[in-house]
Amino acid sequence: MYPGGLTVENSAGAHIPFNSRKIHRSLTTLTNDPTVVHRVESLIVAQLAGFDVVATGTIEATIVETLEQLGYGNMAQNYRRRQHA
Template sequence: MDVLRRSQTTMHPGGLTVENLAGEHAPFNSRKIHAALTGLTNDPTVVHRVESLIVAQLAGFDVVATGTIESTVVETLEQLGYQNMAKNYRKRQHA
């Protein structure tokens, strides 16, 4: 995983900080994951289950790269047996 840890001075208050490819930092927004998953399925139970697992996996980090978030989403979907959703998520991220 491409996860980074930084000192408290570079983190956003309230939790996880996301570092994009340009090295810029922003607060983690789980609503983006929710929106991406909702775009893949109309089943709220699946969305909630997958979203909860992804957020739980990321919760232990201070700073995480966007690529790590994307990988975590894909791996979680695949581990839960949602291979088609994982494939479609990858396509949308690289479109």
């Protein structure tokens, strides 16, 4: 399920291995519903699987867009607030 070999480019330009647990942790801070977390996480990871290298900003945008497309607008707003706090 998790894309092997995916590399994340952070804001400093460093390349680090993709860690899906970070997405999982972010989603669990937004809801206690494991079904929602699994559904959203699976869709995000599937979208990222098309990349070899992905910027953290792209990951964040993918999370927000996926939440909004699935009808979790409030979760998307809360995620944005937490990322910019």
